Each structure stands twice: as structure tokens, then as C-alpha cells.
Amino acid sequence: MKKTLVTGGAGFLGSHLCDKLIERGDDVLCIDNFFTGSKENISHLIGHKSFELMRHDVTFPLYVEVERIFNLACPASPIHYRHDPVQTTKTSVHGAINMLGLAKRTKARILQASTSEVYGDPDVHPQPESYWGRVNTIGIRSCYDEGKRCAETLFFDYYRQHQLEIKVMRIFNTYGPRMHPNDGRVVSNFIVQALKGENITIYGDGQQTRSFCYVDDLIDGMVTFMDSAADFTGPVNIGNPGEFTMLELAENVLHLVGGKSKLSFHDLPQDDPKQRQPDIALAKSALNWEPKVCLKDGLKETVSYFRKTLKLG
Numbered sequence: 001m002k003k004t005l006v007t008g009g010a011g012f013l014g015s016h017l018c019d020k021l022i023e024r025g026d027d028v029l030c031i032d033n034f035f036t037g038s039k040e041n042i043s044h045l046i047g048h049k050s051f052e053l054m055r056h057d058v059t060f061p062l063y064v065e066v067e068r069i070f071n072l073a074c075p076a077s078p079i080h081y082r083h084d085p086v087q088t089t090k091t092s093v094h095g096a097i098n099m100l101g102l103a104k105r106t107k108a109r110i111l112q113a114s115t116s117e118v119y120g121d122p123d124v125h126p127q128p129e130s131y132w133g134r135v136n137t138i139g140i141r142s143c144y145d146e147g148k149r150c151a152e153t154l155f156f157d158y159y160r161q162h163q164l165e166i167k168v169m170r171i172f173n174t175y176g177p178r179m180h181p182n183d184g185r186v187v188s189n190f191i192v193q194a195l196k197g198e199n200i201t202i203y204g205d206g207q208q209t210r211s212f213c214y215v216d217d218l219i220d221g222m223v224t225f226m227d228s229a230a231d232f233t234g235p236v237n238i239g240n241p242g243e244f245t246m247l248e249l250a251e252n253v254l255h256l257v258g259g260k261s262k263l264s265f266h267d268l269p270q271d272d273p274k275q276r277q278p279d280i281a282l283a284k285s286a287l288n289w290e291p292k293v294c295l296k297d298g299l300k301e302t303v304s305y306f307r308k309t310l311k312l313g
């Protein structure tokens, strides 16, 4: 039974990860400060003999005995990470230092939930791991993008300096049940607006593209990566390369939800990337991983989750 720590375990991805780890027999310690996470996400695990929940902020050191660390703690949506940008950078940077320190002391293997945002507004498309990115250091998204970039640097410095077993995973847009309904992310936005019969907000002309990975595929990739050979550090992109414009996504959602919502067009926010698509050749060859769930099936699950939890439609 592996003693596994999940930071940010009460969040969207973290709670699905806890489910998966419990299911395969790990002994899971979930820590969270509940900034964006919620107890509802993990309430079904409370009382399970292999699950423990601790309120803790990763910007403070943590002294526990573990063999594996999944470091997911960090607000992930612009609304949340811009709410307190200084705290966002602290969570990424101090959080990484604290968790790497814990990994060093306990000789635990550690995985960092990094992000496609390290590529910024890319001028290479799709983005392979070798691309260094095009990131604004002083913009309103920088607290997140640069915090995550610095965390990656720390992971590789601990690897070189202290021979830690590290895994750096660059996560692309992921969606599914337990996303926050009001965090401004495009999939949850569109679904909630459609379920409420409100107009769908499109920024710019809606031709900017995103790729969307269903949460089950993402978690599968995360666990496979953690279990991969010790010398495979990444960084590795995990995401779904299927590319959709915002207009196509809106059409898919409207088709599933029905109703009378119309599209309403607004100015593009600052630093909003125009294109984002993972190159997943490395994940395929090194991890034998690729996503399996198509957008339509994933959206169906997500719509029914929001219908149930928001009691709409």
C-alpha cells in the first residue's frame, strides 16, 4: 500500500485523483486549504479506511511520512488566481519548495501539476515540450504562468542538485464533473449559461481554439506518468489534441442542453491565447498514453453533473 500525498486534493482534478488512487489501493493523505476546493468533492471518501483529509496550506512546510507526492495545490482558473495574485505566486513557488523539501526528506517521488500556460501565447503550434514559450512577465496572468514556470525550474534544480525523482506534467485544458460552476472557464461557463437559458459569452470572434481533455483521461495520464520509469522526468504534455473553436464548443453545448440561449460577443481579455493544442507525441511514445473520451461524450457527462448539482434544466 503506497502512502500517497495529494495536495489540492479537494479540488476538481485532485478529487478525481484521490478516487483513482483509493480505487487502486493507495493510502491517501489529501491536503487542501479549501480556497477553491470543497469538501463535497471528497465527501464520499470521508470515513474510507485508506483516506485522510487534512486542512493545510502548502505555502507552509508540512511534516508527514509519504512515498509519493502529487502536487496539485494551486488555483487554476483566471478568476481565482487573479483574486490574490501574490498568494497565487506564493502557492506555486513556496508550495513547490515545501513539497520538494518534503520529498527530499522522505525520499518520495514527486509529480508537479504544471500547465500549458507555461507556453504563454505560443507562436509554435501545436506545442511540443521542447518549445520554451512566449510569456508576458508582467501581465495579469503572469502570477499563474510565471509561478508555474518557476515551480518547474525548482523541480529540475532539486532533480539535478538532490537527485530527487521528479515528474513534471504539463496539463492542458481539462473538463468534467466537479469543475467549479462559476470560475469563468469556458466549458463550465457555456454549460451553466445554457442550462440557465442565458446567452453564451463568446470573447472576440469565437475563432480562437482550445483543446479539451476529459478528466478521466487526464487522471489516467497522471497516474501512468507517476508510475513510469524513475529516469523519465518529463516535462510531458498531457491533453487532448482535438482542437475546437469557441463557436464549435458553444454549438456542441447548445445541442446537448437544448434551450433558447443565443451567442453574445465580448472583447477579448488581455493575454488571452489565440490557439492552444498539445503535441502529445512524447506521452504516446514514453507512456503509451493517449486520450480516449471524445468531446461529445465528455460534455454529456459534464452537462448531467451540472444539471444535478445546480438543479437546473
Ligand SMILES: NC(=O)c1ccc[n+]([C@@H]2O[C@H](COP(=O)([O-])OP(=O)(O)OC[C@H]3O[C@@H](n4cnc5c(N)ncnc54)[C@H](O)[C@@H]3O)[C@@H](O)[C@H]2O)c1
Residues within 6 Å of the ligand: 007, 008, 009, 010, 011, 012, 013, 014, 031, 032, 033, 034, 035, 036, 037, 038, 056, 057, 058, 059, 071, 072, 073, 074, 075, 076, 077, 091, 095, 113, 114, 115, 116, 171, 172, 173, 174, 175
Ligand atoms: N483543470 C485544468 O484544466 C488545469 C490545466 C492546467 C493545469 N492545471 C493544474 O492542475 C492543478 C489542479 O487544478 P484544478 O483544475 O483541479 O483546480 P482547483 O482549483 O479545482 O484545485 C486546486 C486545489 O488546490 C487548493 N489550493 C489552492 N491553494 C492552496 C494552498 N495554498 N494550499 C493548499 N491547497 C491549495 C484549492 O483549494 C483546490 O482544492 C492546479 O495546480 C492547476 O494549475 C489544471
